Amino acid sequence: MTPSTFPPLLSALAMSSVLLLAGCASQGVPVVSTASSSTATELPAPPRNEDFPKRENAVRPQGTFPRLEALRAMRTGMGKDQVRNLLGSPHFSEGAFGVREWNYIFHFRTGAGPEYVTCQYMARFNQNAQTSGLYWNDADCAMLVVPPEVKAVAVVAAPAPTHRVILDTDRLFAPGGGSPADLLPSGRAKLEDLAIEIKRNFGRMRHVAVKGHTDRLGARTHKASLSQQRADTVRGLLVEQGIDGRLVRATGMQDSEPLVQCAKATGTQALTGCLRPNRRMEIEVAGEP
Known part of the structure; x- marks a missing residue:
């Protein structure tokens, strides 16, 4: 190979390499x-x-x-x-x-x-x-x-304590239901009243936690789905009533935090009735008046 032929050959090889790389990268844009x-x-x-x-x-x-x-x-x-x-x-x-x-x-x-x-x-x-x-x-x-932005607030002498409400899901939803369509009229009205109370009592809300609880009866997968669906439904209604959705979190707790155990209850009906306090919605609001 003479010096005079080297540059054209090098150029040809370089062009081939470019074409080869272009072919390999054809999936990218x-x-x-x-x-x-x-x-x-x-x-x-x-x-x-x-x-x-x-x-x-x-x-x-x-x-x-x-x-x-x-x-x-x-x-x-x-x-x-x-x-x-x-x-x-x-x-x-x-x-x-x-x-x-x-x-x-x-x-x-x-x-x-x-x-x-x-x-x-x-x-x-x-x-x-x-x-x-x-x-x-x-x-x-x-x-x-990307969690909601937490803005610094001035320290107040007596911050308002967390406001906690416990609602009986048997009075909120139709039996076995958890969707918005399963909300009982009286249950919807109670949640709407709760939203009004929250907005009236908290001028600045830091967060609202909605937790759905079930009793210990039934399959775990069903309890997980039902408790989350009910929490999502309550969250959706609170947001619909004007509470900032960025501050409201919904969590299905299943039967992880029972209030009663009912070890002595006998019979399905008696056990179901005894476990009723465990079937609940908890709404916790933290903020300042």
Whole structure:
């Protein structure tokens, strides 16, 4: 090889390398600095709960415990490679070509012990394969990733104590029900009155905790679902009545905090009646007058 032939050959090799790299990167889409703002104008309508795929249809049904920093870094205008680097591959079979939606199953620790809550996350893409919408199947899930901002308040001499209300779920919901449609008229009226009382007594609310409790009867999965559904329904009604939803958290406690044990009760009817105090809703409000 002579010096005169070396540069053209080097150029040819460099061009081949560029083409090879371009072929390997064909799955990615360049993201420019204006991508986030441009895709923000293309935001599709938010998905409804039924638009999220059923967990049993996932190809990775076990889900993952995501890094909160990765979820907080998600933005519109990101390419699929960037999303995969942050969150991993989607947990459902989304198709092979022209995929416009990725779905994930994420778990979040609730505190001490092995307990956790499960949420579903959806990333939608536009025709340029850039994220155009990021969604949770439950508003509380977003609060786990980015908690509500806690603003500093002036220290007062005598802060108002936490206001705690216990409501009998047998008087709030139809038997075995937990959805808004299962609320008894008298139960709805009681919750509406409670919302009015909360707004009247607390000029500044710090948080409202809604906890759903069941008794010890029945399957654990059913109790978990029912207690969470009832808590969500009560939370929704309080927000509907004007309480800031960013401050209201709903938690299904199942039968983890019983008030009575009823070890001496005999017979199904007697036991069910004895355990009634355990079937309750607790609403705790912290704030200042």
